[in-house]
Amino acid sequence: xxxxxxxxxxxxxxxxxxxxxxxxxxxxxxxxxxxxxxxxxxxxxxxxxxxxxxxxxxxxxxxxxxxxxxxxxxxxxxxxxxxxxxxxxxxxxxxxxxxxxxxxxxxxxxxxxxxxxxxxxxxxxxxxxxxxxxxxxxxxxxxxxxxxxxxxxxxxxxxxxxxxxxxxxxxxxxxxxxxxxxxxxxxxxxxxxxxxxxxxxxxxxxxxxxxxxxxxxxxxxxxxxxxxxxxxxxxxxxxxxxxxxx
Amino acid sequence: xxxxxxxxxxxxxxxxxxxxxxxxxxxxxxxxxxxxxxxxxxxxxxxxxxxxxxxxxxxxxxxxxxxxxxxxxxxxxxxxxxx
Numbered sequence: 001x002x003x004x005x006x007x008x009x010x011x012x013x014x015x016x017x018x019x020x021x022x023x024x025x026x027x028x029x030x031x032x033x034x035x036x037x038x039x040x041x042x043x044x045x046x047x048x049x050x051x052x053x054x055x056x057x058x059x060x061x062x063x064x065x066x067x068x069x070x071x072x073x074x075x076x077x078x079x080x081x082x083x084x085x086x087x088x089x090x091x092x093x094x095x096x097x098x099x100x101x102x103x104x105x106x107x108x109x110x111x112x113x114x115x116x117x118x119x120x121x122x123x124x125x126x127x128x129x130x131x132x133x134x135x136x137x138x139x140x141x142x143x144x145x146x147x148x149x150x151x152x153x154x155x156x157x158x159x160x161x162x163x164x165x166x167x168x169x170x171x172x173x174x175x176x177x178x179x180x181x182x183x184x185x186x187x188x189x190x191x192x193x194x195x196x197x198x199x200x201x202x203x204x205x206x207x208x209x210x211x212x213x214x215x216x217x218x219x220x221x222x223x224x225x226x227x228x229x230x231x232x233x234x235x236x237x238x239x240x241x242x243x244x245x246x
Numbered sequence: 247x248x249x250x251x252x253x254x255x256x257x258x259x260x261x262x263x264x265x266x267x268x269x270x271x272x273x274x275x276x277x278x279x280x281x282x283x284x285x286x287x288x289x290x291x292x293x294x295x296x297x298x299x300x301x302x303x304x305x306x307x308x309x310x311x312x313x314x315x316x317x318x319x320x321x322x323x324x325x326x327x328x329x
Contacts, residue, residue, distance in 0.1 A: 028270060029265075033262075036261045036262055040257070040258055043257055043304070047253065141294075165292065166249075166294060
């Protein structure tokens with residue numbers, strides 16, 4: 001049995017007893033203490049609802065995931081940097097596309113939620129790996145936090161900052177826009193050496209860039225992803241609406 | 247300790263001190279409501295939706311009790327003033 005249930009039960013029992021004694025004797029002190037214990041029961045039950053995973057375990061998981069990603073990148077000879085697609089008819093939640101070549105071209109009409117390897121295209125520049133679900137759950141959390149869809153980049157900055165901070169995943173998220181250039185700084189709250197992340201990002205960076213793509217309604221292409229003083233610095237560029245690529 | 251623990255600690259200290267120091271149930275309930283509202287406003291950033299939703303019934307109950315307390319006081323003032 002979890003500690004929160006035991007402490008809540010003890011608080012509830014003590015609180016009820018004190019409140020009854022206080023009420024019968026007409027002593028406000030006991031009544032107040034009884035009510036205080038009952039309120040604290042409800043608060044403990046509500047606040048301590050999270051279950052935790054040790055940061056060390058997260059690092060191990062991320063490392064294993066990174067090795068898998070690197071094997072995929074090497075095995076499939078994917079050279080391009082990741083491209084983030086906003087939601088559109090074929091991909092209602094958007095997605096992440098890793099092009100085969102650096103001088104990529106997009107054919108969003110051929111993408112769908114079921115396809116992963118995009119090879120059925122006439123041009124090699126349009127080939128690549130499609131990851132429709134990478135970072136999707138975190139974007140949903142951002143929208144849950146906002147209580148509405150992401151519609152602007154400041155909203156993404158605010159929601160991602162709050163959600164990642166509350167999940168102890170990142171201390172800070174900063175997004176700067178200048179024309180078509182976008183600069184994102186993420187300060188991860190765990191060991192996160194950015195290796196090949198511009199090609200195959202972790203769900204945290206992917207979710208922020210997916211959020212930006214969704215909020216702007218434009219395709220976002222990553223240009224670089226480097227460790228900086230304040231955290232991981234991502235430079236990305238707006239590449240126009242999905243319709244323009246069709 | 248994470249932020250949730252600090253918030254819980256602050257609320258526990260606030261509510262217990264209010265219960266011990268204050269000699270009236272009405273004032274205690276009002277102080278408890280104020281403490282919970284302050285915590286939710288300041289620490290809302292660190293709480294997820296489920297936790298905020300979980301606190302809603304307690305806040306609503308305390309607001310209802312606060313309304314009754316205010317109405318009682320208004321009645322006392324008005325009836326006192328009439329006599």
